[in-house]
Amino acid sequence: MKIFIQILLLLAFSLNSWGQKSSVRNRVSIDLNWKFLQQECKGAEQPNFNDQEWRTLNVPHDWSIEGEYKQDNPSGTMGAFLPGGIGWYRKQIDINNLKKSEKYFIEFDGVYLNSDVWINGHHLGFHPNGYMSFSYDLSPYLKEGDNILAVRVDHSKTPSGRWYTGSGIYRHVWLTKTENIYVPKSGTYIISDNFLEDQATVKVQTTVVNESGKNRKALVRNSIRDYKGNLVKEVSDKLLLKKDTSVIVQDCIVKAPQLWSTDAPVMYTMVTEVIVNKKVVDRYETPFGIRNIEWRSKQGLFVNGEAVIIKGLSNHQDAGGAVGVAVPDDVLYRRLKMLKEMGCNALRTAHHPFAPEFYTMCDTMGFMVMDEAFDGWWTAKAPYDYGNYFDEYWEKDLESFLKRDRNHPSVIIWSIGNEVRKFTPEQQKIVVDKVKSIDTTRPVTQGRGYIAPYIDISGFNGHGELKNELEKYHSKYPEKLIIGTEITHTLQTRGVYRTKTWYRTKDNPAPWEKPAHFARIEKKVTKIPDLTEEEVFTGVSNKYQSSYDNSIVRIGVRDEWKRVEALDYYVGNFRWTGFDYLGESFGWPGRTANFGIIDLAGFPKDHFYLYQSLWSDKPMVHVLPHWSHKGKEGVEIPVVLYTNCQTAELFLNNTSLGEKTMTSERQLVWKVPYEKGTIKAVAKIDGVVVAEQSYTTVDRGTKLTVSSDKTLIYANNKDIIHCEISITDEYNNIDPNAMNTFEYEVLGPGRIIGLENGNILDISSNNTSFKNVFNGKCLLIIQATEKTGEITIKVKSTDLQPAILTVRAIDYIK
Ligand code: GAL
Numbered sequence: 001m002k003i004f005i006q007i008l009l010l011l012a013f014s015l016n017s018w019g020q021k022s023s024v025r026n027r028v029s030i031d032l033n034w035k036f037l038q039q040e041c042k043g044a045e046q047p048n049f050n051d052q053e054w055r056t057l058n059v060p061h062d063w064s065i066e067g068e069y070k071q072d073n074p075s076g077t078m079g080a081f082l083p084g085g086i087g088w089y090r091k092q093i094d095i096n097n098l099k100k101s102e103k104y105f106i107e108f109d110g111v112y113l114n115s116d117v118w119i120n121g122h123h124l125g126f127h128p129n130g131y132m133s134f135s136y137d138l139s140p141y142l143k144e145g146d147n148i149l150a151v152r153v154d155h156s157k158t159p160s161g162r163w164y165t166g167s168g169i170y171r172h173v174w175l176t177k178t179e180n181i182y183v184p185k186s187g188t189y190i191i192s193d194n195f196l197e198d199q200a201t202v203k204v205q206t207t208v209v210n211e212s213g214k215n216r217k218a219l220v221r222n223s224i225r226d227y228k229g230n231l232v233k234e235v236s237d238k239l240l241l242k243k244d245t246s247v248i249v250q251d252c253i254v255k256a257p258q259l260w261s262t263d264a265p266v267m268y269t270m271v272t273e274v275i276v277n278k279k280v281v282d283r284y285e286t287p288f289g290i291r292n293i294e295w296r297s298k299q300g301l302f303v304n305g306e307a308v309i310i311k312g313l314s315n316h317q318d319a320g321g322a323v324g325v326a327v328p329d330d331v332l333y334r335r336l337k338m339l340k341e342m343g344c345n346a347l348r349t350a351h352h353p354f355a356p357e358f359y360t361m362c363d364t365m366g367f368m369v370m371d372e373a374f375d376g377w378w379t380a381k382a383p384y385d386y387g388n389y390f391d392e393y394w395e396k397d398l399e400s401f402l403k404r405d406r407n408h409p410s411v412i413i414w415s416i417g418n419e420v421r422k423f424t425p426e427q428q429k430i431v432v433d434k435v436k437s438i439d440t441t442r443p444v445t446q447g448r449g450y451i452a453p454y455i456d457i458s459g460f461n462g463h464g465e466l467k468n469e470l471e472k473y474h475s476k477y478p479e480k481l482i483i484g485t486e487i488t489h490t491l492q493t494r495g496v497y498r499t500k501t502w503y504r505t506k507d508n509p510a511p512w513e514k515p516a517h518f519a520r521i522e523k524k525v526t527k528i529p530d531l532t533e534e535e536v537f538t539g540v541s542n543k544y545q546s547s548y549d550n551s552i553v554r555i556g557v558r559d560e561w562k563r564v565e566a567l568d569y570y571v572g573n574f575r576w577t578g579f580d581y582l583g584e585s586f587g588w589p590g591r592t593a594n595f596g597i598i599d600l601a602g603f604p605k606d607h608f609y610l611y612q613s614l615w616s617d618k619p620m621v622h623v624l625p626h627w628s629h630k631g632k633e634g635v636e637i638p639v640v641l642y643t644n645c646q647t648a649e650l651f652l653n654n655t656s657l658g659e660k661t662m663t664s665e666r667q668l669v670w671k672v673p674y675e676k677g678t679i680k681a682v683a684k685i686d687g688v689v690v691a692e693q694s695y696t697t698v699d700r701g702t703k704l705t706v707s708s709d710k711t712l713i714y715a716n717n718k719d720i721i722h723c724e725i726s727i728t729d730e731y732n733n734i735d736p737n738a739m740n741t742f743e744y745e746v747l748g749p750g751r752i753i754g755l756e757n758g759n760i761l762d763i764s765s766n767n768t769s770f771k772n773v774f775n776g777k778c779l780l781i782i783q784a785t786e787k788t789g790e791i792t793i794k795v796k797s798t799d800l801q802p803a804i805l806t807v808r809a810i811d812y813i814k
Contacts, residue, residue, distance in 0.1 A: 025282055027176040030106075032058045032717060034169070035090040044088045045118040047148040051090050058717060059173055062112075062166035063087055064155075065324025065754070069763035071588045077511065078159035078382055080582040080591045081763070082324075087168050089151040093175065098144045103178045103211065106149065107135040107185065109171035109356050112325065113161075113386075114154040120147055128389040130165060131317075131352035132397045133404055135185055157384040162351060162375055163583025163592075164318050166325030171355045180211040181218070181241060183272055183284040186403035190270055191441055192257075192290040200259075200290050202233070202252045206272050208282075210241040217241070219275040220248050224268050226258070232268065241276075259304045260289030260409040262345045265366035267409070289363060289409025295443055295457060297479050301412075301571045303368075309564060310368065310572025311615045312346035313339065313597075314486055316581035317354050320600030321591065321766065322754025322781045324582070329357050330720035331781065334709065335602060336361050339578055342608055343615030348485065348574040351375035351418040351447070353401050362410035370445070370485070370574060371405050372415035373398055377431070379421040395434060402438040411442065415485060418447035419461060425452040447485040457571070459485035465554035466524035474569055484573025488560040489553040491545035491594045494605045494758050495736050495775030497625045498546035499531040499638055504553045508542055510586055510593070526555040531638040531669065543586070543761055545594050547606040547624060548640060549667065557607065558666040561614050575611075580760070589763045599758030601779040602722075606642075613642040614666060619690035621648055621683035626736040627695035632674045641668040645683035645690060653677035659684075701727035701735030701776070703801035704742055706793055714812040715749060719784040721807050725795055726777045734776040742778070742797040743770045749809050750782040750791035784809050 035054040043049055064075075067083040075082055095104070106117070106124075113130030116123065120143065124136040138147075155167040176185075187207040194201040204222045218241050224232040233252040240246070258266040267287050274282040294302040301308050319327045319335065332355075339347070346368040349358070352375060362369050377394070380387030405411050416431045417423070432444050432454045443456035450458035450473065458480045464470055465487050473482065491504065502508060503525060506518040528550050537546075545551040549558055557575070564572055580596030592600065597607035609622030621643040629637065641648050641660075649659040650670050660668045672679070680694035705728045713719035727738035746752050754766055759774035771778055782791065788809050796802035 024179045024280070025177065025182070025284065027174055030091065030093065030173050030175050031060070033091070034059055034061070036061065037088045038063050038085060040086045041088050044090065045121055045123070045150040045152070047120045049090070054090070059089075059169040060171050060326035060328070061168045062170045062324035062326035064165070064167040065321065065326070066767070068765055069589070069591065073158070075158035077585040077587065078162055078583050080164045080585060081588060082164065082582070084155035084158040084160065084167055086156050087153045089153070089169055091149045093147045093149055095142055095144060095147055098142060101180050101212070102139070103180055103182060104138040104142055105135050105176045105185065106138055107133065107174040107176060108169065109133050109173070111151065111153060111169050111171075112155060112166050116152045118150045128393060129386055129397050130161065132401050133353075133356065134400065159382040160384040161382050162385070163316055163581055164324070166318065168326070170324070170326045172357070179281045181216060181274060181276060182209055182282045183207065183274065184209050186400070187284065188270060188272055188286045188407065189403075190286060190288045190407050192292070195292045199253055199255050200257045200292070202254055202290060203249060204252070204270055204272070205247060205249045208239065208241055208246050208248070208274055210243055210246065213243065215240060215242055216276050220250070221273040221275060222250055222252065223271045223273075224252055224254065225271055227267055254290065257290040260291040261303050262366040262368060265289070265364055265409075267363060286407050287360070287363065288407050291409050293412050295481055295571070297481065298569055300481065300568055308345070310346045310483065310574070311344055312348060312370065312572060312574035313344050313578030314348040314350040314574045314576050315578045316350055318582050320580065320602070320756040321582065322601070322756040322779060327355070328718065328720050328753070328783065330718070332358060333361060334722060335579065336365055336367070338598065338602065338604070340365055340367070342612045344578065344611070346370065346572070346574065347578070348372060348415070350486075350577070353405070356404070359405055359408045359410060363408050367410055368412045369408070369410045370413045370415050371411045372418060372447070373401055374417045377417055377420050377423055377427060381421055398431070398434055399438055402435060406439045413442055413457065413483070414439070414444050415459065416444055416446050416455070417449065418486070420446065420449070423452070425454065428452040429454045445483055445485060450482070457481045457483045459483050461486035462489055462553060465489065465560065466521060467526060468524070470563070470567060470570055474567070480569070482570045484564075484570070486576050487573040488555050488557060489576045489595060490549070490557055490607070491551045492547045492597070492605050492607055493544040493594050493760065494547065494599045494603055495626065496540055496544040496547055497537045498540060498548070498550070499536040501528045501530050501550040501552070502546060508545070508586070521554065524554070526559045528552065528556050528559070532636070536632070536635060536637055541761070543590055548638070549607070549610060557610055557614075561666070562664065580758070590760050591763065592760050594760050600760070601756040601758040601777070603758050603777055603779070610642045610667075613644045616644065619645050619683060619685060621645065621681045621691045621693050623650070623679060623681040623693050623695065627677070627679040628697050628699065628736050629674050630699055633676075635674050636671045637674050639670045639672045639679065641681050642666070643668070643683040643691070645685050648681055648683045651680045651682070696731070696733045698729045698733050698735040701738045701740070701800065702729055703727070704795045704797055704803040705732060706795050706803045706805045708793075708805060708807055711807055713784050713807060713809050715784050715786055715788045715809040716812040717784060717786050721750065721782040721791070723780040723782065723793055723805065724777060725773065725780060727773055727800065736776045738773055738776045740797050740800065741770050741772050742795050742800075744780060745769065745794045746782055746791065747794070748791040749785045749787035749789045750807070751785055753781050753783050755780050
């Protein structure tokens with residue numbers, strides 16, 4: 001089964017466009033070679049403006065992440081103390097054989113924020129929303145040869161969002177050419193329903209725009225292709241194309257469909273052809289999936305007839321301090337792959353739409369998505385956020401967002417907001433009605449939206465973590481399903497431990513929490529017993545959080561999961577968060593609050609394995625803490641094991657410390673007097689060892705080690721190498737306490753695009769040739785250029801053996 005899924009993933013991912021290209025429609029990336037200036041510049045929209053001195057770069061690009069963390073940056077705690085400002089981009093677009101009958105569209109997947117776009121000096125529009133994709137028709141203003149596109153991005157007022165937002169053209173840009181009879185962007189809507197024994201009906205609604213100036217008779221042919229490109233079903237119907245826009249709805253009965261699910265994410269492609277005078281004038285492809293999603297009152301979520309619990313994570317779109325929000329596709333893919341391995345089956349796009357490739361990856365890798373449109377509505381949540389533009393723009397933006405994402409099988413529920421300030425039930429109804437006018441196949445929820453009646457599935461955030469809140473709500477509204485739109489909140493720092501339980505509102509209050517807060521909620525908090533009477537790990541900065549399951553806001557991970565398993569009407573939850581994200585700092589010099597179960601660099605914390613033990617079936621065991629505790633000889637350290645197996649045994653220096661059977665507590669604990677050596681856990685099913693994990697003491701690392709996820713990349717300006725730099729002993733055991741500074745150098749055709757060590761307090765610049773590891777590790781990200789050859793990564797540090805690694809960039813064969 002696993003191999004089958006992997007093959008499907010590979011095929012589906014590479015078969016985004018399954019081979020046959022339209023002779024008329026042509027969509028190309030225009031990410032490369034933009035000119036950029038990070039300041040206001042009068043007249044830069046004019047085609048003859050001289051931009052010779054400007055920097056040349058490729059998008060996606062985030063200029064905030066290239067800046068310095070400074071306490072007085074007005075972005076403050078919300079924006080990770082990184083700068084905003086004004087930026088200008090210019091790009092030359094060459095058009096050859098320009099024909100009057102052809103259309104050209106520029107598509108921006110996302111620009112943060114307040115962008116103005118010009119082509120050849122003509123203003124195309126203003127787009128305030130920094131997360132929604134948008135496009136413009138260039139056709140009337142183009143000329144043969146060179147054309148100049150200019151984009152002004154105004155992020156001069158911060159903070160402008162929650163949380164870190166980035167600045168600039170931080171997603172891909174595309175140029176699409178069509179005939180003047182064409183399917184517009186997001187012009188198809190595909191629904192699967194009428195699921196019978198072994199068939200389903202696929203309904204496709206196609207919009208065709210006719211700008212030829214006269215009525216035309218057309219044939220609209222929709223063909224369903226499977227992931228190998230085989231024809232599954234075809235339907236053709238006549239359509240009279242009036243001037244402007246026409247719509248046709250066609251039904252296809254698909255026999256024995258291969259259904260999409262998170263375990264088998266089978267994709268199909270709808271190929272839409274518009275035929276006029278026997279000539280195919282447009283050919284438009286829509287990847288889609290056939291799946292039967294049911295939200296059954298009192299029973300929960302059913303996918304293709306099977307009960308499914310949402311094992312979800314809320315995430316922000318940034319990928320830490322290395323790349324900010326300009327996340328290369330490979331970086332995103334690596335992150336999602338980790339979540340898949342952890343057993344996560346659902347993701348929430350907190351608190352706004354993500355880049356289009358995110359949804360494509362969720363489709364093909366098998367994640368369900370709660371697609372969130374907005375953070376707030378008419379009342380701003382950050383002083384300069386979209387709330388200031390909401391009234392004028394929300395309807396148009398919401399419509400284009402829904403149309404962009406409604407064909408993705410991964411998207412199973414819409415979220416219309418998150419902890420929306422000062423909203424009225426009437427406003428909720430207006431927004432819900434708008435969603436229903438565009439898509440009727442998915443329910444609507446809202447983060448903490450249960451307080452008003454118009455959403456379909458009641459969304460609970462942190463408040464729902466309090467004892468009996470869900471039960472109380474259910475007894476009042478027994479027909480409503482409940483979803484944990486943002487549950488549970490725990491905090492942890494990679495490699496940091498405390499044996500006494502911490503409650504955020506009491507022990508490390510967020511800036512907005514008053515001392516009385518804890519007293520108010522204390523009785524409703526699910527307490528976690530301390531692991532020891534006296535704190536074992538004293539002297540830890542109070543900005544760091546413990547990686548045992550004992551640093552919580554209102555409920556711990558294990559206690560929360562018991563609730564999910566117990567309550568049928570509770571369909572599951574999206575924990576806050578999967579990855580650490582920039583912003584929401586609890587104060588300078590913190591870059592984030594440390595909610596993630598994976599750090600800013602993408603290194604798993606212990607919670608990653610706790611979730612894996614709860615969510616995945618593949619036998620695993622994980623032991624914590626690490627075993628390098630110089631000075632603690634003889635002190636009893638609580639050793640915790642997470643496993644999804646029946647029993648586990650712990651060994652210290654090959655001596656068994658006993659076998660234990662897993663209970664509903666979902667962790668096993670041994671109190672072990674510390675002595676140097678190797679601590680090893682083995683997990684068993686029916687008495688047979690199926691998984692093991694160990695740590696060996698490293699008192700002081702002696703060398704640098706550099707490893708990478710790839711040894712070969714394409715010289716395509718896109719591919720990414722993730723290099724893990726660690727400090728180890730001679731046997732490659734990581735020194736979990738190492739904080740050394742190292743120098744790095746990259747030679748050959750590779751571009752350094754950032755470093756990140758995961759330390760929330762590390763505000764050092766990325767514009768130097770040195771960095772620190774944090775608790776033994778740091779990540780260096782390198783991107784391919786257009787040149788082939790050897791990329792050499794060298795790292796060195798005082799008193800440590802240096803390391804070197806070589807990766808080859810080879811020709812890209814199309
Ligand atoms: C929620 C909010 C999130 C994040 C989280 C952690 O209330 O929706 O954006 O702030 O709390 O404190």
